[in-house]
Amino acid sequence: MTAQPRRADRGRDAALRELHDRHAGAIWRYVVALTGRPADADDVVQETLLRAWRTPGILDEEPDQLSGWLFTVARHLVIDQARSARRRHEQTQDEPADEAVEDRTEELLDAILLQDALASLHEHHREVIVRAYFGGRSTAELARELQIAEGTVKSRLHYGLRALRLAFQERGVTR
Template sequence: MAALWSRTRQSASDEALIRSLYEEHGRALLAYAVRLTSDHAAAEDVVQETLIRAWRHPEVLVNGKGSIRGWLLTVARNIITDRYRAKAARPTEVHESPANPPVERDHAEAVVDSMFVLEALDRLSPDHRDVLREIYLRGRTVTETATTLGLPVGTVKSRSHYALKALREIYSAKPTALKEVAA
């Protein structure tokens, strides 16, 4: 019981010490922190952290060595320096803008879809695959594809039609096809 009473009495004296520190040095400490941070809210946080450190080390304040205000200002400067270094060590934050839109969804689904499309293309005949590759991957017209592959225009149209039809059938069975690809 005596230990509890002693701890309560010590806590009350520590609180009184911190209150008197704040009343005597709070304004100067805040002005100094605002000058160093250029941010009033951040400066208030620094003052609070400084007083917490003073509360944790009351022996420094009552030992009679040096100036109390000097110690508080040094602690505040060290806190600001530590925060600045910690912020510099982190990557810079990129704010949302039209040039940097937020990530809306995970790209994993697109990767799975592209793997599925590649697998589906491998299931097509080489003639059908060549026509789709020229038209959709290389962006050629039907006439340009016919010229490149040495085929009549009608044959290119027919092969693209049947190739897309085959892809639709494969795509409609996507869950089953994905299990086969994974196996």
């Protein structure tokens, strides 16, 4: 009883060798024509013939049907390979991804808008606003630095902020 399975295996092996000899070259050329990569074609031919070996009864098919089946399997393997993560060069990492960078576009646009609005102010108003709000100076410090009265500093701040508010409104800022 053990002799029959061995003879069947030998017959199957011979059929697979014949299948390889008859179709491997044509499948290889077909895959190279599809992909342009001979190294990938070797893998696809091998996998195609392996699937033929694993498919019961495929070796009993008519030669034309078998050839069509082999080329269809090869084509599907090429498609699968093109879709695979390896083809797209995706790689898994053991490390966590870098921290997401906060989108600072809104801040940048606000800064540009502020700079433009400040540029539209009178020089005296712009100077006290920038020094007071961005330099952190008090009215007394500004008065000493600019060599003007504290009341003048307060007046320039008041009218400068009012002009700044109008400049923002002209640019469509309502908040």
